Amino acid sequence: MEIGLVHYLTVGAVLFGLGLFTVMTRKNAVGILLGVELILNAAALNFVAFEHFVAGGVSGQVFTVFIIVLAASEAAIALAIVLQVYRSYRSIMADRLTALKN
Amino acid sequence: MPPLSVVAFMLLAALTLGSAGIVAFSKNIIHSALALLGTFLGIAGLYVTLSADFLAATQVLVYVGGTLTLILFAVMLTSRIEDMKVSNPQGGVAVAFGLIAVALLVLGKVATETNWPSEAKPAVPSTAKLGHAFLGEYLLPFEIGSVVLLAAMIGSVVLARRAVKRAWEKG
Structure with missing residues (x-):
């Protein structure tokens, strides 16, 4: 068995799903932020995996550095x-933050 | 006995996804925030297996050293001790599960039907190439990134401070 691109994509997809779940279900604002961090990490992992297996060069890592900065x-x-x-x-x-409602 | 790289990948993936599960499902916000540490460390390890050594170091320094500390500060400053038990309530779980099932189905269909190159590649260091890319081809985005960081720093200081009433602003 060899570890290929699909394995990394699976990890990224599950991480993205967990992040999306966190963003959608949490009521604590800090909890929502944790979900956003999970989603950003999943995207960054996909960038690096595609660069390593498909694209070559370092452009995927450049994108990931910008993701970390943002x-x-x-x-x-x-x-x-x-x-x-x-x-x-x-x-x-x-x-509970409903001051702008109605 | 599977090769060492497979074992390493499996361990790192389990660490990443297990911690992410705690982040998503724990009822205590402090447990969620601390479990994020495992996710970040697991991702850093996965970067090493993808020959992105500089990114692994950056991930540990920026996320674990910076972002996670910031999040823990925010958790401690915004939660009262007595309601620590259920500090992270959830709602709309069924809708979320439905939407995520759809999203994962689409992603899985794309991932399985596309013919990806599947051979494993050796991990080689890439920090030098990354440095040349940043000071050559990507110089302008690099500098804009610095400006964004400066603006974010000033903005968060201005947002987070308490309003100060000076002597001449009375009334």
């Missing part, structure tokens, strides 16, 4: 927003 800035900004939301609502459950 994930880091996204996490910093989102967590700052979460802190401010907690200060005004004393809660970060996404279904």
Whole structure:
């Protein structure tokens, strides 16, 4: 048995599914962020796997570095927003933030 | 006895997906955040098997050292101790399962019907090539990435600070 592209794609797909599940079902805003991190990691793993097995070169790794950069800035900004939301609502459950409803 | 690379891949994949399962299904937000550590480390290991050694180091430094610490800070600052038990409630599980089943079916169909090259390739170091790519072909995106990081840093500092009332702003 040899480890080929399909195995890495399977890991990436399952990771993406778990991330999507987390994003869709969590009510805690930080929990939703954890799901986004899972999805970004799944995409990055697919980039590197395709580069290694199909494309060659280093373009897949370049994309993955940019994914890591964007994930880091996204996490910093989102967590700052979460802190401010907690200060005004004393809660970060996404279904309680209804100030803009109606 | 399967070859060592197969065993390594299986262990890393199990670590990644097992931890991701805890992230997705744990009722305690702290368990979820800590399980993310296993996912990041497993992905870093998978990068090594894909000959992306620089990315593996970056993954550990940035995700484990930076993002995960930030997330743990946010969890600690936004949860009260008494409701730690169920700090991560879930809703809409059935809809989510349905949608993910559809998404995985489509992905699986594409992945199995496409004729991928399947031979295993040896892992060779690629850090030098990556450095040349960043300072040659991808120089402009690289610099824009630096600007994005600077903007995100300033933005998060401005967003997260408490409003300061200065003496001349009274009333």
